[in-house]
Amino acid sequence: MKPVSGDRWRGVAERSWRPAALLAACLVIWHLITVTGLVEAYLVPSPGKTFDLLVDKWSYLWGHTWVTTYETILGFVVAGVLGVLMAVAMVYSRTIESTAYPVLLFAQVIPKIAIAPLFVVWLGFGFEPKVVVAVLMAFFPVVISTVTGLKSVDAEMLELAATMGGGPVKTFAKIRFPAALPHLFAGLKVAITLAVTGAVVGEFVGSNEGLGYVILQANGNMDTPMLFAGLIVISVVGILLFLLLELAEQLMLPWHSSRRGAAVTTLLAKGGS
C-alpha cells in the first residue's frame, strides 16, 4: 500500500524528531562544556566558533571535501562492482568459494591503516592509494551480503524455475539477483560508510589534499576548531552518501521498503555498524 503523501510527511516527522532532539541535546551539552570553562577552549572549541569557521573557511573546505567524496565514491563503486562479481562467482562455484574465502577473510582482518603506507609507496601521493584503501574497506561487506542474498533464494523457487526451462542466465536475472537485492543494499550501506573511512585513512598516510589531510594539518597546528570542522564535514559526507543509498533502495525496492518497519531504526542500526 502506498501511503498518502500527507501521511508520508507526518511519518518522516514522527521518525526524525527523536534523532533530531538527541542531536540538539548533544549540541547543547557541547556548548555548555565550553561556556562553563569545564574544558579549556583550545582543547574543545565551542560549537559557535566551529560553525563560524565552517562558514569562513568554506571555500577551502569545499575543495578538500570534493577530493574525499570523489575518492570515496570511486572506491565504493569499484568495491561494489568487484564485490558483486566475486559473490556471484562464489555462489556458482564451490571451488571458487572455498579458494577465495580464506584469502578474503585474511584480507579483511589485516588492518588497512597498517598496509596503507605500502600503497602510497607503490602508487604515489595521488588519489589512487586512497581509492585502493577505500575499496579494500568496502569490498568485504558487499561480498558477504551478496553471497548471503544469492543463497537466501527459496529452494522451491529455483526448482520451479527449473521446470520453466529458462536456463541459468534467466534464472539469475529474474529470480536470484532481484531476490538478493535487499541483502545487497544492506551491504552497500555498510560499505559506503567504510569507504569514507578508507579514503580518510588513505589521506592520513600520505596526501596534500582531502579532509584527512585537513585534519592532519589542523592537528599539527593545534587548530582544534578546524579539526572539529573537518570531523563534522566528514560525518556529513558519510551520512549524505548513506541517505542517498537509502533513497535508491526505496526507489528500486519499493516492495521491500514498504514491508519494512521503521526506516530510521534500520538506518541507525546499520549506520552504527
Place this chain on the structure above:
Amino acid sequence: MTGTLNATAAVEIDNVAVRFHSKRTEVTAIEQVSLDVAPGEFVSIVGPSGCGKSTLLKLVSGLLKPSAGSVTLLGEQVRGPRHDIGFVFQRAALLEWRSARKNILLQAEMRGMNSAEAGKRADELIEMTGLSGFENALPHELSGGMQQRVALCRALLHQPRVLLMDEPFGALDALTREQMNVELHRVWRETGTTVLLVTHSIAESVYLANRVIVLTQRPAVVKEVIEVDLPDERDYSATMARPEFATATAHIRDLLGAVTGHD
C-alpha cells in the same frame, strides 16, 4: 523417446524406488511404486506424513532421479527437469517484487513465449480464478488463497498437459479451501489437463479425483487404489452428501489408520 507398452498413458511410474543417502544413514523414501495415469485423468495421492508423496511428484517432474525404476511422462522417459509440466507447491512461492500478473507471466518470460499471447492467456486465467482487480497487487497484499490462485495460474499459463500439485491448499482455511477445490475442479473440467494432486485432506482427494492412490508409511508402496464412483459434474455440497462419497472417504480413512478425520 522410449519404447513403452502403454503409449496412451500421460504418466507412467514404473517400479520406482528412491533412497536418500546422508553421511551415515540411508533413508528409503519410496520402496516400490508403480502407477499409470491416463491423459486427462485426475489422480489424488494420500498417505502418512513423510511417506514420500512430495518425492513422488519430484520424480515425475524430473527434479529428482529415481534410485531404481523409471518414469515416463507424455511418452518420453524423464531424465532431468521437465518443462512440459505445471507445478504448484504447498507454499505459493511467488516473487515478492512482482505483481500477481507479473508473477503469472514469469512462466512466459522464462519460456520465451510470445508476450502478447501470454498476456492474453494470463488475463483469461485471472478472470477464471477470480483474481480480477488484483492483477497489480503485490503478493504481500494478497490473501493466502489468492496467492495460491496466482501460483495455480502460473502453473497453467503454458497450458501444460500434466499438472503436478503438492498440497497446494494446505495453508488455507477450510472455507477458502473448499472454494479452491470447486475452482480447481472447474479448471480441470475446462482444460482437460492430467492432474496429480498430493493432499492431506481425504475429502479433497475424493471430491476432485477419478482415482485416489493411498500410500503406506515410509518406505512407501501403494496400499490401495480407490476408484471414485462419482459423476464428472460435481456440485460441492451435493457431492459431499452422496453415499458414494461417504463410503470412499470412510474407506480411505480406515486405510490411513486415522481415528477421526483430520485435514
